[in-house]
Amino acid sequence: MTSDPTAEWQPTACILCECNCGIVVQTRDRTIAKIRGDKAHPTSQGYTCNKALRLDHYQNDRNRLTSPLRRRSDGSYEEIDWDTAIAEIAAGFAGIRDEHGGDKVFYYGGGGQGNHLGGAYSGAFLKAIGSRYRSNALAQEKTGEHLVDRYLYGGHTRGEFARAEVSVFVGKNPWMSQSFPRARVVLNEIAKDPGRSMIVIDPVVTDTAKLADFHLRVRPGTDAWCLAALAAVLVTEDLCDETFLAEHVSGVDEVRDVLREVPIDEYARRCGVDESLIRAAARRIGAAASVSVFEDLGIQQAPNSTLSSYLNKLLWVLTGNFAKTGAQHLHSMFAPLFSASGVGRTPVTGSPIIAGLVPSNVVPEEILTDHPGRIRGMIVESSNPAHSVADSATVREALGSLELLVVIDVAMTETARLAHYVLPAASQFEKPEATFFNLEFPHNTFHLRHALFEPLAGTLPEPEIWARLVRALNVVSDDDLRPLRQAAAQGLDAYAEAFLVAVRTNPALGRVLPFVLYETLGPALPDGLAGAAALWGLAQKTAMQYPEAVRRAGHVDGNALFEAILAGRSGVTFSEHEYVDDFDLITHEDKRIRLAMPEMLADVRALHADTPLLTSDEFPIVLSAGERRANTANDIMRDPAWRKGDVDGALRISVEDAAAIGLVDGGRARIVTAAGSAEATVEVSEVMLPGHVSLPNGYGVDHVDADGLSHTPGVAPNALTSTQWRDAHAGTPWHKHVPARVETLPAV
Numbered sequence: 001m002t003s004d005p006t007a008e009w010q011p012t013a014c015i016l017c018e019c020n021c022g023i024v025v026q027t028r029d030r031t032i033a034k035i036r037g038d039k040a041h042p043t044s045q046g047y048t049c050n051k052a053l054r055l056d057h058y059q060n061d062r063n064r065l066t067s068p069l070r071r072r073s074d075g076s077y078e079e080i081d082w083d084t085a086i087a088e089i090a091a092g093f094a095g096i097r098d099e100h101g102g103d104k105v106f107y108y109g110g111g112g113q114g115n116h117l118g119g120a121y122s123g124a125f126l127k128a129i130g131s132r133y134r135s136n137a138l139a140q141e142k143t144g145e146h147l148v149d150r151y152l153y154g155g156h157t158r159g160e161f162a163r164a165e166v167s168v169f170v171g172k173n174p175w176m177s178q179s180f181p182r183a184r185v186v187l188n189e190i191a192k193d194p195g196r197s198m199i200v201i202d203p204v205v206t207d208t209a210k211l212a213d214f215h216l217r218v219r220p221g222t223d224a225w226c227l228a229a230l231a232a233v234l235v236t237e238d239l240c241d242e243t244f245l246a247e248h249v250s251g252v253d254e255v256r257d258v259l260r261e262v263p264i265d266e267y268a269r270r271c272g273v274d275e276s277l278i279r280a281a282a283r284r285i286g287a288a289a290s291v292s293v294f295e296d297l298g299i300q301q302a303p304n305s306t307l308s309s310y311l312n313k314l315l316w317v318l319t320g321n322f323a324k325t326g327a328q329h330l331h332s333m334f335a336p337l338f339s340a341s342g343v344g345r346t347p348v349t350g351s352p353i354i355a356g357l358v359p360s361n362v363v364p365e366e367i368l369t370d371h372p373g374r375i376r377g378m379i380v381e382s383s384n385p386a387h388s389v390a391d392s393a394t395v396r397e398a399l400g401s402l403e404l405l406v407v408i409d410v411a412m413t414e415t416a417r418l419a420h421y422v423l424p425a426a427s428q429f430e431k432p433e434a435t436f437f438n439l440e441f442p443h444n445t446f447h448l449r450h451a452l453f454e455p456l457a458g459t460l461p462e463p464e465i466w467a468r469l470v471r472a473l474n475v476v477s478d479d480d481l482r483p484l485r486q487a488a489a490q491g492l493d494a495y496a497e498a499f500l501v502a503v504r505t506n507p508a509l510g511r512v513l514p515f516v517l518y519e520t521l522g523p524a525l526p527d528g529l530a531g532a533a534a535l536w537g538l539a540q541k542t543a544m545q546y547p548e549a550v551r552r553a554g555h556v557d558g559n560a561l562f563e564a565i566l567a568g569r570s571g572v573t574f575s576e577h578e579y580v581d582d583f584d585l586i587t588h589e590d591k592r593i594r595l596a597m598p599e600m601l602a603d604v605r606a607l608h609a610d611t612p613l614l615t616s617d618e619f620p621i622v623l624s625a626g627e628r629r630a631n632t633a634n635d636i637m638r639d640p641a642w643r644k645g646d647v648d649g650a651l652r653i654s655v656e657d658a659a660a661i662g663l664v665d666g667g668r669a670r671i672v673t674a675a676g677s678a679e680a681t682v683e684v685s686e687v688m689l690p691g692h693v694s695l696p697n698g699y700g701v702d703h704v705d706a707d708g709l710s711h712t713p714g715v716a717p718n719a720l721t722s723t724q725w726r727d728a729h730a731g732t733p734w735h736k737h738v739p740a741r742v743e744t745l746p747a748v
Helices: 050-054 082-100 118-129 143-152 183-192 207-211 223-236 242-248 252-260 264-271 275-287 305-318 360-367 392-400 462-473 478-488 492-505 513-520 534-545 547-552 558-567 581-585 598-606 655-661
Strands: 010-013 022-028 031-037 069-071 077-079 105-109 133-135 157-159 166-170 197-201 214-216 291-295 328-330 377-381 404-409 421-424 443-446 572-576 621-627 651-653 668-672 677-684 692-696 738-744
Touching: 031 050, 069 082, 082 105, 082 118, 082 377, 082 404, 082 421, 082 462, 105 118, 105 360, 118 377, 118 462, 118 513, 118 534, 133 360, 143 305, 157 291, 166 275, 166 305, 183 197, 183 207, 197 207, 197 223, 197 275, 214 275, 223 252, 223 264, 223 275, 223 305, 252 305, 252 598, 264 275, 291 305, 291 328, 305 598, 328 581, 360 392, 462 513, 478 492, 478 513, 492 513, 492 534, 492 558, 513 534, 534 547, 534 558, 547 572, 558 572, 651 655, 651 668, 655 677, 655 738
Parallel strands: 105 133, 105 377, 166 197, 166 291, 197 214, 377 404, 404 421, 621 692, 651 677
Antiparallel strands: 010 022, 022 031, 069 077, 069 421, 157 328, 443 572, 621 738, 651 692, 668 677, 668 738
């Protein structure tokens, strides 16, 4: 590791959103001294937003953990050695397994925006103790969309916005939340091109909405009526691509019949958007040569979220915007973000398990009960449910009641403060790391980041933590692993042959494959890349699943792909698809899109009813809790010094509401919901509709400053949300639609 700030720039990546833009850095001692975009990165190509430039605040946070901790009976913590921690934790979870069943041990997490590689090793320990249930942040956002995707075509789609004639953003502000490569560059290109158009559906005049040709400024929570009206215009004005529908889509007539019943003028009134604007936007979609659509948390954490996911996909399916330049695409994935399993039910509440994920908001109910199937032990890795899940008070009560709670993290988070054991992980820049947010088409990229620093003294990378836990269970012996270790020393071809024989002849190895790879292939890898061993198995699967696309990208087989990943310091393109491949990526046997999703069509018909308002005289305003802004980055950046503005995380409120309540810009207000109350600095803003306020994400976290004091700047938004307000299909929370009341505070 270099300590000379004038030395060669080292490639790595930003970790603050799913894009994981490539960056190059110079280091000084243990600090990241200089940062700029990596022009050699095949996806981001030198692009980065302002947040990446402040990553040293993550790397050198005063809250970093440097020793395993064990909670005393009085609630305080004592430092213990790693051997003691591993032995006691393994014995504790084994005890729960033996007495109550391993399915009573719950796993939450598996990585944040850029640290997915460590979580790839958790499965070995979890299978060894019989754990079955898990959740993470995706269960607060994407499971409704996944439910729809799985029914329609079986996989995830992504728009090709850099080449789309019309780009549609639904509850999405990519200027702030990024989510696709070079987002701000692409948005500016669209805005400046008279031949292209941007449609934004959002109650807020976001930075993206300011660039839009059509801003459908819906009332909060009414996206479904707006989307249904748009789809109805496509059908009633004959704007659909009939050739595409006849050749590639099933169930079209059923969908048409439902959409013809939509009273477009009435739905326009309900959502607060002029009917002529809705019709103009629909006609622009129907006339375009290519359309791409992006939905995000604005609808995924609001009423009718799964229905809204379905309806926005009708916009591009009905108009044939699939498998062509600038349209919507299925894509390869280097590793699955979701389990291949279908929908199940949780043991206590019977809540839906979609793609293997329990809805985050039911986890407290699955704990705080005397039901024999209740959760008794929990492992939380690189996640902070005590802060990020709705109704923080109840979440903390639930976590505090567990027989055993273990947290693996880099910092003493709000969840870690409730744990029986806290295990300190190396930071994302102190170990090999990667993201599995590989979602692009036609070229898809994987980036293995090498360590910039040695792990901080007292910490371990997650692969080593999980390996030590598996070793403590004695599920495989050194004799079982010895042939694979010997084969690894002879090269990847010899290892592949030995691996297939070992797994076929010894079923015990198959249950803990990530551990086997780490223990046998890991030591043979160069440059301290033992933690990348799990990628060998993923490379083999990728090469088998997308053989032609992988070969087009320059990799003859899985071993060649793995070697390219190890060597590609700025990332590698692992698949290169042709547009016709989209149809092959549909998982249905007939390779057709199935459009008539029965439960969604029933929900469309239900929109006709007079839906009661969720607000009331007591709580007349809608709060959007967790807005992404220029100075927010979830809670991975815990030191408030990283923020250059909006230090307190202001409550944004409309000019009209501020005047009615008696609030002034820069003043203080109290915001009250059924779950709790908080005080916030006020920002009076024309971007907000009357009756709509917002608070940013990432505030209200514990932080120890230079004087050793604990501060919680801003509002922790989930002190104000409720676990009971959630989508009927997916259980995703309504963080963006919380009935609230805003009050003035007396002058100090």
